[in-house]
Amino acid sequence: MAVARVVELSSYPLKGCAGTSAPEALLTPAGLAHDRSFMVVSEDGVYRTQRRDPRLALIRSAVSADGGRLTLQAPDFDSLHLDVDTSGARRTVDLFGAPYQGIDQGDAAADWLSDVLRVRSRLVRVPPEHDRVTDGMTPGTSGYADSCALHVISRSTLDLLNRKLTERGAPPLPMNRFRPNIVIDGWDEPHTEDRARRIRLGDTELGYAKLAIRCAVTMVDQASAAKAGPEPLRTLAGYRRATQGGVAFGTKYAVLRTGKLSVGDEVTVTAWGDSEL
Structure with missing residues (x-):
């Protein structure tokens, strides 16, 4: 397997609004700073x-x-x-x-x-005393995120979806349609993030929480705010149905060790498990 690295870091200070990309970010117990x-x-x-x-x-x-x-x-x-x-x-x-x-x-x-x-x-x-505990295999905390502190997707995961969309005659989608915090490149196998249980990124460490179950927000064009459905949910339903219902794309993680994250940081998986899909 090729060396995997962080290639994008994005935070969403205002929940539900556009993301802000940066070459580096502070990782706090609740995710990227101010996310x-x-x-x-x-x-x-x-x-x-x-x-x-x-x-x-x-x-x-x-x-x-x-x-x-x-x-x-x-x-x-x-x-x-x-x-x-x-x-x-x-x-x-x-x-x-x-x-x-x-x-x-x-x-x-x-x-x-x-x-x-x-x-x-x-x-x-979020008030300073906010003490939310998030669920999943590895508990953690977050601000007003839907659930866990971090949402991770690999480029190979999106590449597979875009190949399937093209086969159906639908246009490929940009990564921002899925609003991840961390994008990883170098994992040749799509959905490797589903099986990684502990990940070291630079000096930080993450613990697997759960699969990301997708909703209708993925059908909103993030540049125009136009609802563009039924994709990608229609195509994802053909190969990414989750046992708990819905379709899964990307993975949620909790923060195990805080520190500075940078684009280019090497990504090392220190514990593996089976996909929950």
Whole structure:
């Protein structure tokens, strides 16, 4: 097997919105620094997702290194720069029916997001005392991610899907359709990430949690925010049906050892297992 390396690192400071790629990132117990640390919610506190609000894909966010400043950008809108509030009043927010706490980031953020999304919205941040425990084979923590701290996909996994899409007469898809945190190249066998139980990336280490079960967000074009279904779910259903239901593509991991991650870091699997598919 060829030497595997990290070839892409992407964080999503604002859950459900566009990703930010970087040549290096700090890996914290909750994933890449600031990943899914903010969330757009309805006025009632229910999380917004591209499944219902695909225009989230148009919003780009950036957080300063110290976490104190947040910048929001979207086509045809002026950028918004915010001082991040980490000490304000907590409010209950709903993520997949589970109650968590969030710190509201004020009316300026709410008005800007409401204009972009065309529906009344608020912005909340994970409070410092957030102590979520995630599930899977290796438990961990995360901010407002759907589940585990990190989502990993290999290039060979996407290459296989794109070959199958081409065979059906459908166009190939870019990696950002699947919104991974870490992309690995050098694993010749597609879905190697399904079988890797412990992975060392540079000075950091990850533990396998579970397969990533895909939803309708994969049918949203991340550049235009247009719903472009039925692919890739139709093709994935032909060869990636999971025993627990749905289709699996990519893998979720928990953080075992924190540190700095860089594009180009060598990836070493130190423990293997059988695919749960």
